[in-house]
Amino acid sequence: MPPELVAAIEAIAALPGIGRRSAMRIAFDLVRQGPLRVKNFTTALTDLSEHIATCSRCGAYVSRTHEREQCSYCDGVRRSHDTLCIVEQSADIYAVENTGEHHGLYHVLGGVLSPLDGVGPDELKIPQLVERVRTLAIKEAIVATNPSVEGNATGHYIADQLKPLGVRVTRIATGLALGQMLDYAETQAISQSLRQRVEL
8 A cells, every 4th residue: 555545544543532443434435536625625624733723711612813812612602691501522512512401601621630641720721711700700610521531530529610700500411321512412402401400
């Protein structure tokens, strides 16, 4: 096999959820479709790496080409400014948005607490979360971390930090299976979880 093809397969296989067989099919299909298709694909990936940044307030993805630091969620005039949905990663925002159940603001933690991996509150955006909740006078904080041991522990830690501020802290319900990743969950399951959220 040509080394360029091997390199492409390895690069594609390094993406989450894509095994070596799928990577081979994708690489072969790109070659079969010709140079224009490959060029369009690489241009899109280059634009992704060069023009996507994160919102300075919440952590959602924004385009650097728009010359603004805040996203449409933070700047949206029709969004409720008294509820804040807390998620692990930027991609989780889009999973929640697809449900149509949350019309408030967002906050991206950047992961979950994991002492064994050396991830504590200061490695996440928990101090910034507390400050935002205090500054914005948030009434309800919805913890939408993944239903894992670390996600649950992070939710309880957040509740301990926010409850003294007089904020109602809720957790999305267990319509999601334990260990299921939010960005892979069905929209209906996330929607049900948001509607049936519980107090922390």
